[in-house]
Amino acid sequence: MADEKSSLLPRILVIDDELAIRRFLHTILSNEEFSLHEAEGGHSGLAAAAAFRPDVILLDLGLPDLDGIEVIRRIREWSQVPIIVLSVREREDDKVAALDAGADDYLTKPFGVGELLARIRASLRRTLQQAAEPVFTSGGLTLDLNLRQATVNGVEIPLTPTEYDLLRLLVTHAGKVLTHSQILKQIWGIAYQEQPHVLRVNISNLRRKIEADPSRPRYIVTEPGVGYRLKIIE
Template identity: 65%
Template sequence: MEEYPMRILVVDDERAIRRYLRASLLTRGFEILEAGSAGEALQSLTNDRPDLVILDLGLPDMDGVEVVRRVREWSKIPIIILSVRDREDDKVAALDAGADDYLTKPFGMRELLARIRVAARHAHRTAQEPVFELGDLRIDLARREVTRAGERIALTPTEYDLLRVMVQNAGKVLTHNQILRQVWGAAYEEEAHLLRVNISNLRKKIEPDPDRPRFILTEPGVGYRFQDRQEV
């Protein structure tokens, strides 16, 4: 079956940034679409059906976070934020809205390419792939079974649900609120201590060294990320 190049929509009101990204990504074999505003981006998403979006937050007609919210009402397309805003609050807001990753300007092309690869892998991981393996850790989502080095690990229902959510989003940063909503419900969004306790308990059970975690990684001030099995 013929493979088509990944189609990336670059959304930025700075023509120089769009030109740089177009030149850099075209040479890597990607197909590039451009938009200079939120309106153009939403129209392109509908008409051109890109595979991934690189989105600036400072757009002239709509804040990028609102763009993410609108897109997430109907699409799961990977969205990587590329912005000069480097405050934790901005990162949390974008990720909570549904962005898959957040990279600040100035940025390195190698790092951006790595983020693109991770986001693309996550997008192509389907429900028909119920077994996740990383090192000697094996998680069978269909059987709700977790083993390490062949030894079964006993998890509480909450610990399992927490692990499942993180594994299904492996390689993606999840904010505290996102995890709390998905595992405990919207009423628990402010219960960060509940999440910390359960993350600590889960690490004690699945990590070879809980004090130096390999699987459940902390994103300071933002949330957590489960290590992608092919992460570069």
């Protein structure tokens, strides 16, 4: 029975060379009823990702044999499993590099247990939502991808084609940080990747339509110096 229960638990792969961090994560994640697998290097982590087929990967960037950015790139060649980076690197360009390589989220060590668990659950919910019907709901915000219709608290919100495409991109990656470059490339094309003011203007317009208080956004959250995240609200 224990093995059967374990097989039903969400699978978390921890790739980190620090034994103390792995023990800490093992304790808190086991208590939250996750099935855990550990790897202490980049190459062993890649092998474990292929064999263990985790639902979420927690990845350190400073691995002894292979940089974490390269690990992300190699995983993204064959899998879209959520990857949450846990790293002492706190510079904005390190975060952007990891996210542009394909990471879903980034937490700087030391991190709070509650914050980590919230990010893991958001990643798991996003995976489930992507496999479900194309109607996304977060708090009072709903986006029907079939009807191309957005509502807030049951009231339809008129969006321009660009605003809809922007909201759709954020929704289909809800809970995940999208960098300025990623959003600009997806919505406006490669030629606009170095024009962040275009994105800021459109985010501001979108917030005015869907947020009760655009100066204190509830849905579209700014990750300073990095990009934006659409929050998943119960």
